[in-house]
């Protein structure tokens with residue numbers, strides 16, 4: 001599903017070059033939930049964005065779904081591939097503030113031509129425990145409900161891969177476990193999850209754990 005070969009990414013900072021990814025190689029198959037742990041600044045978010053086709057590496061290869069190098073596609077092809085095959089979950093939810101739970105879950109549809117989506121939306125609302133809140137806008141939700149809405153949106157198009165960057169960073173332990181469990185269920189159903197975090201608990205839900213340090217991956 002995800003393949004990285006010798007990927008390196010440097011940033012130009014005010015004090016010179018920062019090597020955020022240093023010769024990273026990695027392969028992730030369907031049915032895997034890979035959790036990458038590491039301290040702040042070790043390169044986790046950079047790794048996620050590079051693997052997801054959102055940040056071009058300086059060198060090395062990225063391959064998604066066994067076929068695409070996302071950086072060989074033009075911007076339009078790349079966003080269609082993302083919309084159809086990839087879901088994202090972030091620490092800050094990134095919900096649209098003036099849309100309800102139901103409407104937020106539906107937004108991935110805007111980029112694809114799908115049939116009547118009401119049934120799918122309703123099923124997700126129920127699966128993610130949002131039945132009583134489906135007409136609320138994000139400011140009328142708890143943080144756990146916001147992240148569950150973001151998760152329902154991430155899985156709406158039945159993507160093969162979910163990329164998650166600190167998805168439990170703003171949640172209490174109970175809600176964090178609910179979110180991790182949903183991600184694990186999605187993996188059990190055949191999806192792949194690449195999750196980067198410094199939350200130790202996430203490792204309990206992983207099928208594989210790697211540690212990241214100074215832009216490099218280490219086996220745990």
Ligand SMILES: Nc1ncnc2c1ncn2[C@@H]1O[C@H](COP(=O)(O)OP(=O)(O)OP(=O)(O)O)[C@@H](O)[C@H]1O
Nearest residue numbers: 011012013018020039040041042043044045046047
């Ligand atoms: N646009 C940028 N310009 C310069 N340096 C950057 C840029 N983006 C990230 N960095 C640096 O690259 C390194 C890796 O950043 P990254 O955001 O990937 O870390 P992280 O592991 O996700 O940290 P956190 O756990 O705090 O989110 C950091 O040292 C950061 O300061």
Ligand SMILES: [Mg+2]
Nearest residue numbers: 044045046165
């Ligand atoms: Mg980060």
